[in-house]
Amino acid sequence: MSRYDSRDRRGTSGRDGGSRYGSSRDSRDSYGGRGGGGGFSGGGFRGSMKGSQPGERLRKPKWDMSTLQKFEKNFYKEHPNVASRHQDEIRRFHKEKQITISGKSIPNPIFTFDEGNFPDYVMSQLRRNSWQAPTSIQSQAWPIALSGRNLVGIAQTGSGKTLGFMLPAIVHVNHQPYLEHGDGPIVLVLVPTRELAQQVIEVSNEFGRSSELRSACVYGGAPKGPQLRDLERGAEICIATPGRLIDFLESGKTNLRRTTYLVLDEADRMLDMGFEPQIRKILEQIRPDRQTLMWSATWPKEVRRLAEEFLNDYIQVNIGALQLTANHNILQIIDVCMDHEKEEKLVKLLNEIMQEKENKTLIFVETKRKADDIARRMKRDGWPVLSIHGDKSQQERDWALNDFRNGRNPILIATDVASRGLDVEDIKFVINFDYPTCSEDYVHRIGRTGRATNTGTAYTFFTPGNAKQASDLVQVLREAKQVISPKLLQLEENSRGMRGGRGGRWQRGGGGGSRFSGGGGSRFSGGNNYSNGGYRSQNSFSGGSNSGSYGSMNGHSSGSSSMGKPYQNGNSGGFKPQWNQGGVTAASLTSIQPPPGPPPSGKY
DNA sequence: AAAAAAC
Numbered sequence: 001m002s003r004y005d006s007r008d009r010r011g012t013s014g015r016d017g018g019s020r021y022g023s024s025r026d027s028r029d030s031y032g033g034r035g036g037g038g039g040f041s042g043g044g045f046r047g048s049m050k051g052s053q054p055g056e057r058l059r060k061p062k063w064d065m066s067t068l069q070k071f072e073k074n075f076y077k078e079h080p081n082v083a084s085r086h087q088d089e090i091r092r093f094h095k096e097k098q099i100t101i102s103g104k105s106i107p108n109p110i111f112t113f114d115e116g117n118f119p120d121y122v123m124s125q126l127r128r129n130s131w132q133a134p135t136s137i138q139s140q141a142w143p144i145a146l147s148g149r150n151l152v153g154i155a156q157t158g159s160g161k162t163l164g165f166m167l168p169a170i171v172h173v174n175h176q177p178y179l180e181h182g183d184g185p186i187v188l189v190l191v192p193t194r195e196l197a198q199q200v201i202e203v204s205n206e207f208g209r210s211s212e213l214r215s216a217c218v219y220g221g222a223p224k225g226p227q228l229r230d231l232e233r234g235a236e237i238c239i240a241t242p243g244r245l246i247d248f249l250e251s252g253k254t255n256l257r258r259t260t261y262l263v264l265d266e267a268d269r270m271l272d273m274g275f276e277p278q279i280r281k282i283l284e285q286i287r288p289d290r291q292t293l294m295w296s297a298t299w300p301k302e303v304r305r306l307a308e309e310f311l312n313d314y315i316q317v318n319i320g321a322l323q324l325t326a327n328h329n330i331l332q333i334i335d336v337c338m339d340h341e342k343e344e345k346l347v348k349l350l351n352e353i354m355q356e357k358e359n360k361t362l363i364f365v366e367t368k369r370k371a372d373d374i375a376r377r378m379k380r381d382g383w384p385v386l387s388i389h390g391d392k393s394q395q396e397r398d399w400a401l402n403d404f405r406n407g408r409n410p411i412l413i414a415t416d417v418a419s420r421g422l423d424v425e426d427i428k429f430v431i432n433f434d435y436p437t438c439s440e441d442y443v444h445r446i447g448r449t450g451r452a453t454n455t456g457t458a459y460t461f462f463t464p465g466n467a468k469q470a471s472d473l474v475q476v477l478r479e480a481k482q483v484i485s486p487k488l489l490q491l492e493e494n495s496r497g498m499r500g501g502r503g504g505r506w507q508r509g510g511g512g513g514s515r516f517s518g519g520g521g522s523r524f525s526g527g528n529n530y531s532n533g534g535y536r537s538q539n540s541f542s543g544g545s546n547s548g549s550y551g552s553m554n555g556h557s558s559g560s561s562s563m564g565k566p567y568q569n570g571n572s573g574g575f576k577p578q579w580n581q582g583g584v585t586a587a588s589l590t591s592i593q594p595p596p597g598p599p600p601s602g603k604y
Numbered sequence: 605a606a607a608a609a610a611c
Contacts, residue, residue: 192608192609193608193609194608194609219609219610220609220610220611221609221610224611241608241609241610242609242610243609243610243611244609244610244611245610246610247610247611269608270608270609272607272608273607273608273609274608274609275608275609278609278610366605366606366607367605367606367607368606368607389607389608390607390608390609415606415607415608416606416607416608417607417608419607436606436607437605437606437607441607
């Protein structure tokens with residue numbers, strides 16, 4: 001099957017309201033360069049182009065880019081309000097949402113789902129939910145991802161991030177040829193924990209169904225059989241934790257030859273967990289001109305290095321303030337006390353909480369052993385409590401989490417396995433029985449409550465032994481305008497100078513020069529889509545041919561950001577890279593489609 | 605010093 005046949009599978013046309021170009025297929029006609037030539041194609045300029053006459057067959061116009069750009073420039077000179085109004089809107093948006101962004105030719109954000117230009121099979125699913133507007137991550141990430149660019153997103157979980165990479169992934173898959181027998185996934189999502197994998201596949205199932213995509217979830221601790229069946233049946237989307245995936249790759253049960261869209265979720269966490277060798281091993285299996293989206297809550301050196309090495313020409317989006325911040329929907333209460341007081345205080349607290357109608361409570365402790373101990377003692381005393389940590393069998397973890405989710409068991413005691421990304425609805429209380437080893441984890445833990453627009457309460461037992469963290473914690477509390485107990489301030493005072501090595505952790509780099517996407521001279525430089533009424537391009541996401549062919553690989557690796565070892569022989573052992581050098585062309589890597597008609601070069 | 609992850 002040729003690539004061109006595949007494009008129209010399942011009615012994959014973009015949103016086609018009032019297409020100026022006739023058929024939906026034509027609406028995907030592309031004449032904006034990916035990060036290169038002008039991406040401007042608004043209807044307002046239709047008049048300047050020699051279009052086809054009614055009744056005549058639609059011919060591909062000859063684009064004279066310099067004339068077009070001149071026209072656009074003049075247009076904005078003559079209609080200054082059009083441009084400035086929109087740019088102001090974007091600046092205001094970025095400022096309000098505390099978004100900073102850097103990179104070349106950054107597409108403008110979108111502010112409504114309609115502007116996302118998603119195909120019908122995605123829109124119909126979106127409409128089923130009662131969401132009002134995209135989250136800030138989605139606003140910025142969708143246009144970037146849909147235009148085929150690489151993306152580094154610095155953002156906390158629980159802000160719509162999963163959908164932020166999943167919808168473009170689904171669109172991407174729908175622009176690829178069908179899987180053939182023996183093909184591995186087209187989209188690969190790597191996540192640090194099994195629970196997260198299960199969560200992500202929920203989303204991919206929900207939104208992939210309408211275009212008949214199949215997803216597979218690959219992680220350890222569970223029988224291989226069903227996972228293999230899902231893969232062998234043909235899964236366009238694969239969500240995986242690294243270990244089991246490598247197992248399957250090494251044993252040849254699946255491959256990544258067809259993978260062209262890669263997501264690294266919670267990259268900082270994965271590095272923390274020592275997944276780097278595994279990540280490398282997996283990435284070597286994927287063709288280097290793939291589209292890659294990397295997500296991380298922080299931007300430390302290690303993550304930066306990973307991004308430089310594996311993401312060519314990426315756009316970086318920082319969502320949220322540049323300092324460590326907690327969700328403001330959460331009431332944070334810090335109880336400075338001694339270690340031996342904790343248990344009594346916990347019981348007292350839970351007694352109060354259980355009076356509430358909504359009482360779902362997540363309790364964090366320091367160690368797996370402690371999680372077990374406390375859970376056992378509480379269970380003995382009749383509390384509806386379960387525990388979850390990494391030494392439990394996956395089955396037990398699943399049970400515990402399920403019973404917690406559906407409310408059968410309102411109290412869950414957990415280690416940090418549950419601190420990040422876990423999305424359980426209506427958790428009303430988080431209790432930090434032990435303060436975590438770093439305040440970053442604190443923010444993640446309490447973030448399990450107050451999700452979306454809900455509110456929640458976080459109680460934290462803070463002992464003199466945690467004094468090193470006091471200053472970070474105070475900073476978080478101050479930022480969130482919380483009441484700060486004098487005892488905590490006293491501890492902070494005493495520990496002045498104790499906190500070591502904090503510098504830089506929250507310095508999110510990359511902000512640099514052009515923070516705002518449409519700023520200054522870049523307005524016409526390509527890829528930008530104007531969401532302003534009629535001037536919005538229909539084709540904002542149909543860029544030109546992807547420049548990232550294999551030919552450009554050399555430029556890639558010889559550039560300032562070294563690729564480490566060259567991909568050509570980059571097999572560090574185990575199994576050899578074997579991305580598909582044949583069938584899939586670089587242009588089909590992105591969701592961008594080349595114009596219909598004769599292929600632009602012999603390569604196709 | 606802990607947590608997470610493949611068999």
